[in-house]
Amino acid sequence: SQKIEQNSEALNIQEGKTATLTCNYTNYSPAYLQWYRQDPGRGPVFLLLIRENEKEKRKERLKVTFDTTLKQSLFHITASQPADSATYLCAPPDSNTGKLIFGQGTTLQVKP
């Protein structure tokens, strides 16, 4: 069955460093993948979408890569700030229904 895996352990980094979060998927090849941010007590907020024919996508300090060979997407935040602290969810679509499948999320903590 289609499976999405994100590192369940929280990622703690120092302000100014680059944060890198990983999303691995198995048993299928999604046509695209989305990344969302979720703050405590709030619903997820869309950040970026990357398609299978795009190796990299950027938005301000955010960068997403999509490696269809490794079946992996990496989410980078450069020059991280304490305000970047949140849980980040990857979400590719189900190959049969097209509905988004949300990963469990990785919590990022940026320390000042």
Next chain:
Amino acid sequence: GAGVSQSPSNKVTEKGKDVELRCDPISGHTALYWYRQSLGQGLEFLIYFQGNSAPDKSGLPSDRFSAERTGGSVSTLTIQRTQQEDSAVYLCASSSRSGTSGQETQYFGPGTRLLVL
């Protein structure tokens, strides 16, 4: 409205009672989703409405759960005879998705925190 709204924001109920959770999607969005998120867990898909099509109920965990969407807009998720394991945050999302190949962006509401005592 400007975004997806949900009510109530918090609900405490006793085991065995029925609860209704409401979602107001973004105006014009044809697709509406309900998810459940337990503490520290990911989003669990519950049900999906798309336009006038029959809803996709494949994620509903039991027949105690049901949902409807009236007039293609507001949706209500009903949980009958609530159990303690139903305690979670229930999130609603809407999108302008059409068909199964659309690369939709989902817009989420703030959620309803349900606690079953």
